[in-house]
Amino acid sequence: MAYPVPTDWTVSGTLNKNGVPFSEGKVYADNLNNGEFEQIAESGISADGSFTLTYSRGNFQNGDESLEFPTIRIRVEDYQGNNLWTSNTYREPSSALKVGAFDILKSPDQNGDCRIFGTVKNEQGNILANIKIIAYCLHFVDTSVDGEAPSGYFEKIILGETFSGSDGKYERRYSSSLLPVGLLLDSKEDYGKNKVSLYAETYEEKDGKYYHKSTEHLVFNGKTEQEINFTLKSQQESFECEYAKLDSMLRVYRNTVDSWCTAPVNNTKKINAINAFLNSNTVFPLVAGRERVVESKVLAYFRAYSMLLQLQNRYPDDYGSLELETENSWFEIFFALALREGVSTLYKLTKVKP
Incomplete structure (x- = not known):
């Protein structure tokens, strides 16, 4: 997120219970502040299970104007205040974050009709456990207008995060509703501007903090079941001038x-x-x-x-x-x-x- 930090922020999504829209409760957004989660927004739930949480930059900055984005989680409670479901955390969210559809009977890692999975190894081929993986969709938003100079910007959408297990493997499910409208998964064509592009990053924990370790090359023309392993790739060579x-x-x-x-x-x-x-x-x-x-x-x-x-x-x-x-x-x-x-x-x- 670049400065200036947006004033108004929203989080929207849909809740269901075993495939049926859930609306009997409230939904909350909690921000991680000094190691503790603090509630910064709440909302009712519509009959179709949809919700929108709204908060300001002041809610998550809490006086620290150097913070560019919150670290939030979504929490669902019934009308009696009993916790029904809590999401994983979202870092670097858009100021208009769409979290997709959730089934409150499933864990956060089990939600979603799509998944990214793979294995994390070191350069010697040994498996690495307890490595944080964050999955993304990246695409180019073309804002060009006929008759004007070409223009656009890159948009990165967080699909979720998880950790590698004792066998070095990881899996993160996400909802296809998070993906930009018009982009295709599982396309039979290898190229084109309407393909979903996926990638993932790894972070290693040291002294209570997570440090970026590597970024796997972007997978153009992503799949509903997309495997991303953290290995080096060679660069394609060409000598034709066009x-x-x-x-x-x-x-x-x-x-x-x-x-x-x-x-x-x-x-x-x-x-x-x-x-x-x-x-x-x-x-x-x-x-x-x-x-x-x-x-x-x-x-x-x-x-x-x-x-x-x-x-x-x-x-x-x-x-x-x-x-x-x-x-x-x-x-x-x-x-x-x-x-x-x-x-x-x-x-x-x-x-x-x-």
Whole structure:
């Protein structure tokens, strides 16, 4: 969540009991504050089992304005105040979080018509127990309007979290209602912009705190039953240059990465944003998957843009006099060098053999 932190926050979902809508009670949102859960919102339940909880940033910040998001859980009680069901916790939620459908007769890990599962191992192949896994859906929201410049943003949706067992295996069920409308699971086609993209991250506990350990590469065209194992993957290689075609497909993402920069925007910030994009195991492969482009070409395209910005920084006076066609020529040259020779900086360019 980027600053400024939204003022108003909501959590919505649906409750049922053995498949029948549940409405005989109340639902609450609790925020984790200094190791203790504190209630920050409550709501009744509609006849169809749906609910919406509303709270403000002040409810979870509790005077600490550096907090960008809450750590919440959903709790269901009957009218007598007896606890009927409690969810797992949600970290980094959207300010309009949709938690899907829950059956209050099932544990949080058993709820949902979809699941992500797999095994966690170390580099020696040994299983790792008690590792926290958080599962996500990532997609690109296209906000382009006909006749205007391409625009959009990346949205990450938390599907849930769980822990690996003594055998290194984990499983996390989630409701398909959490997924953006229009995206497909179990598609027979390998590519396209309407596919669900899934990935997961692991966190290791040390001294009472959880630290990020690894992010598994994004799975484009996700399945209802999706296996994600935490292993290294090799990068696909390609040496075919299709700059013009790539630019028409990837420029919207290039503009999106530029928009990550905080004001005042300059070339150095843009270069850093490109590096963050290329080092991401999530948004980077999502772009390749949505546009049916091998990752090596996407990598070369963004490296070329980075070198173009480096050239602007190195020779600002000379570069300012270049025509657009000349700029595109530099871009094409840098793309070819990045794709064929792996060049990513002007310094490395000086080391390339003739």
